[in-house]
Amino acid sequence: MKIALLTLAGLVLAPLAGGLLAGVDRKVTAWLQSRKGPPIIQPFYDLIKLFAKEKLAVNPWQVLCAWVYLMAAVFSVVLFFNQADLLLLFFVQAVGAVFLVMGALSVPSPYSQVGAQRELLQVLTYEPLLMLVFVGIYQVTGSFRISSVLDHPRPLLLELPLLYLVLTYALTIKLRKSPFDFSTSHHAHQELVRGVLTEYSGPFLGLVELAHWYETVLILGLCALFWATSVPGMAILLGATYFLELLVDNTMARMTWRWMLRYVWTVGLVLAFTNLLWLHL
Amino acid sequence: MFDALVTRARVKSPWVLHFDCGSCNGCDIETLACLTPMYDIERFGMINVGNPKHADVLLVTGTVNHRNKKVLQALYEEMPDPKVVIAIGACGLSGGVFRDAYNVVGGVDRVIPVDVYVPGCPARPEAIIDGVVAALGKLRQKAVPTAAGAGGNGRFHPRMKATGSS
Numbered sequence: 250m251k252i253a254l255l256t257l258a259g260l261v262l263a264p265l266a267g268g269l270l271a272g273v274d275r276k277v278t279a280w281l282q283s284r285k286g287p288p289i290i291q292p293f294y295d296l297i298k299l300f301a302k303e304k305l306a307v308n309p310w311q312v313l314c315a316w317v318y319l320m321a322a323v324f325s326v327v328l329f330f331n332q333a334d335l336l337l338l339f340f341v342q343a344v345g346a347v348f349l350v351m352g353a354l355s356v357p358s359p360y361s362q363v364g365a366q367r368e369l370l371q372v373l374t375y376e377p378l379l380m381l382v383f384v385g386i387y388q389v390t391g392s393f394r395i396s397s398v399l400d401h402p403r404p405l406l407l408e409l410p411l412l413y414l415v416l417t418y419a420l421t422i423k424l425r426k427s428p429f430d431f432s433t434s435h436h437a438h439q440e441l442v443r444g445v446l447t448e449y450s451g452p453f454l455g456l457v458e459l460a461h462w463y464e465t466v467l468i469l470g471l472c473a474l475f476w477a478t479s480v481p482g483m484a485i486l487l488g489a490t491y492f493l494e495l496l497v498d499n500t501m502a503r504m505t506w507r508w509m510l511r512y513v514w515t516v517g518l519v520l521a522f523t524n525l526l527w528l529h530l
Numbered sequence: 531m532f533d534a535l536v537t538r539a540r541v542k543s544p545w546v547l548h549f550d551c552g553s554c555n556g557c558d559i560e561t562l563a564c565l566t567p568m569y570d571i572e573r574f575g576m577i578n579v580g581n582p583k584h585a586d587v588l589l590v591t592g593t594v595n596h597r598n599k600k601v602l603q604a605l606y607e608e609m610p611d612p613k614v615v616i617a618i619g620a621c622g623l624s625g626g627v628f629r630d631a632y633n634v635v636g637g638v639d640r641v642i643p644v645d646v647y648v649p650g651c652p653a654r655p656e657a658i659i660d661g662v663v664a665a666l667g668k669l670r671q672k673a674v675p676t677a678a679g680a681g682g683n684g685r686f687h688p689r690m691k692a693t694g695s696s
């Protein structure tokens with residue numbers, strides 16, 4: 250019964266939260282650019298519109314890949330809400346990420362192709378970091394299960410502050426925010442049109458968008474684990490982190506994948522290992 | 531209820547593709563001015579997407595000539611239904627000052643069906659926004675969503691299919 254309820258909560262609440270967050274995101278971005286911005290529920294209008302558009306695909310592969318990407322995102326959120334194993338969750342979301350890339354690789358469009366390769370590099374960049382964050386959590390709580398994180402008496406942030414920073418790198422990459430928004434970005438009109446998403450259209454773009462909301466909630470959920478002992482603490486942590494994301498997004502230019510690989514791996518790995526070593530001092 | 535929701539969502543979220551068909555750039559500058567904080571069309575949910583496959587509204591500036599009419603046609607076909615087309619400026623309407631040139635076909639409606647005409651040389655940003663609002667009225671009439679995710683049985687892209695799977 251509890252599992253069913255938690256699953257339902259994950260299925261229904263996650264996209265609602267993800268959509269609202271996307272709306273707030275656009276509003277705050279507009280405010281930072283001294284514009285008025287769209288209504289908060291704009292992402293829901295966009296999604297409904299996309300689902301009601303003509304189904305126009307390049308090949309059947311694309312359709313399959315969009316669905317698998319969504320299913321993987323949904324499944325990993327459901328796992329998260331059921332306090333399952335972090336490792337399992339990690340592998341499920343990785344499968345989704347790979348399918349998004351495969352869908353983009355299945356079409357001849359050069360924009361989509363280059364976007365897919367950049368997306369692959371982004372996945373390669375953040376996956377090891379995410380893994381190290383999970384290792385850190387294991388070192389502190391003695392288990393990969395989310396339930397044992399929730400049972401931990403002190404906020405993880407006190408013991409893993411540097412790994413939290415590392416997680417925010419992964420968050421920025423996952424959210425496709427500057428300076429890491431080169432496989433695709435929320436604003437079209439970049440050099441690759443919309444990169445991996447260029448050839449997805451109508452309902453299939455809607456599926457990818459919905460999956461993106463689920464993934465956003467998943468990563469923010471992971472961030473929330475770092476202050477799981479108090480609800481206000483969680484809210485403060487998430488609010489501050491997301492506002493910082495937006496600030497970074499609006500003040501940074503898009504960089505290149507070489508820079509990302511060099512910067513995120515050196516800084517990220519040094520931070521992560523420092524934190525892991527200091528746990529043993 | 532469902533139909534009303536879909537129609538509302540369509541009207542609230544027009545994603546725009548801007549194609550410069552052969553304009554003197556006057557109309558293009560005015561079109562892009564709509565995105566600035568001064569006019570901020572994102573208030574109405576409009577986004578300039580630069581990708582026909584994501585677009586609902588096609589804004590065409592400038593005259594059509596024998597070269598770019600194929601491009602215009604292709605862009606139109608790549609947009610999934612329902613879609614509306616707006617011709618902007620004297621050139622987009624009729625060929626404008628260039629209409630007598632040997633290579634010019636004429637207005638946008640010589641190649642693809644046009645829903646709204648926005649006159650002016652160049653058309654003012656207010657007029658362009660007005661044109662998009664008028665186009666949304668047309669979109670509302672066009673919107674006849676069938677149950678369970680409209681759009682019929684779907685189609686593969688006409689041109690991509692021939693060259694695809696390479």
Ligand code: SF4
Binds near residue numbers: 592618626651
């Ligand atoms: S209508 Fe006037 S401003 Fe617009 S493209 Fe033609 S000549 Fe230029």
